[in-house]
Amino acid sequence: QKEVEQNSGPLSVPEGAIASLNCTYSDRGSQSFFWYRQYSGKSPELIMSIYSNGDKEDGRFTAQLNKASQYVSLLIRDSQPSDSATYLCAVFTGGGNKLTFGTGTQLKVEL
Amino acid sequence: SAVISQKPSRDICQRGTSLTIQCQVDSQVTMMFWYRQQPGQSLTLIATANQGSEATYESGFVIDKFPISRPNLTFSTLTVSNMSPEDSSIYLCSVELGRAYEQYFGPGTRLTVT
Numbered sequence: 001q002k003e004v005e006q007n008s009g010p011l012s013v014p015e016g017a018i019a020s021l022n023c024t025y026s027d028r029g030s031q032s033f034f035w036y037r038q039y040s041g042k043s044p045e046l047i048m049s050i051y052s053n054g055d056k057e058d059g060r061f062t063a064q065l066n067k068a069s070q071y072v073s074l075l076i077r078d079s080q081p082s083d084s085a086t087y088l089c090a091v092f093t094g095g096g097n098k099l100t101f102g103t104g105t106q107l108k109v110e111l
Numbered sequence: 112s113a114v115i116s117q118k119p120s121r122d123i124c125q126r127g128t129s130l131t132i133q134c135q136v137d138s139q140v141t142m143m144f145w146y147r148q149q150p151g152q153s154l155t156l157i158a159t160a161n162q163g164s165e166a167t168y169e170s171g172f173v174i175d176k177f178p179i180s181r182p183n184l185t186f187s188t189l190t191v192s193n194m195s196p197e198d199s200s201i202y203l204c205s206v207e208l209g210r211a212y213e214q215y216f217g218p219g220t221r222l223t224v225t
Contacts, residue, residue: 032212099156099212
């Protein structure tokens with residue numbers, strides 16, 4: 001089992017819709033969770049951090065964390081073509097003292 | 112966040128040679144990291160570089176192949192030694208800033224080994 005798993009996609013959503021990106025992780029002791037956005041040919045950009053169960057909202061982005069289910073998700077409301085990118089889930093594992101990245105989900109927002 | 116720069120942005124190198132990649136940040140940071148991202152893949156941590164101590168390498172990466180320097184709190188270098196085509200990749204540095212374990216990435220160095 002991979003430490004951090006994401007569906008590679010592509011996930012296609014129409015402009016204005018809600019995009020839902022999901023991530024599961026294997027280390028039950030993980031405490032810190034991150035979403036990065038990576039445009040083609042660019043480096044990853046941190047867009048959300050979440051540390052406790054529940055929802056965290058920042059503009060059009062909402063991160064959701066459920067530690068019991070070892071599940072973290074990212075919702076993007078009112079999706080725009082400029083949101084088209086690969087979204088990487090990252091989990092800080094205390095045992096390894098490092099960030100572990102998923103393989104990313106490619107999101108395509110279509111006009 | 113911080114402004115992080117890397118040099119060079121890209122390079123094409125011959126097998127058997129070495130390339131040193133520089134990472135500069137505009138504020139003092141304790142933790143710096145080096146990652147590799149191969150085409151179409153996610154990020155793999157090479158090593159963690161703390162100022163004043165030896166770099167800590169992840170499984171599969173060794174100091175002889177990827178020596179790292181961390182002379183001060185704003186600068187680090189990664190050398191890719193005795194390169195082969197399998198080393199063709201994007202190399203990224205990151206720094207830990209802000210809230211717990213948040214990492215911010217430099218623009219990356221795209222390396223092609225022929």
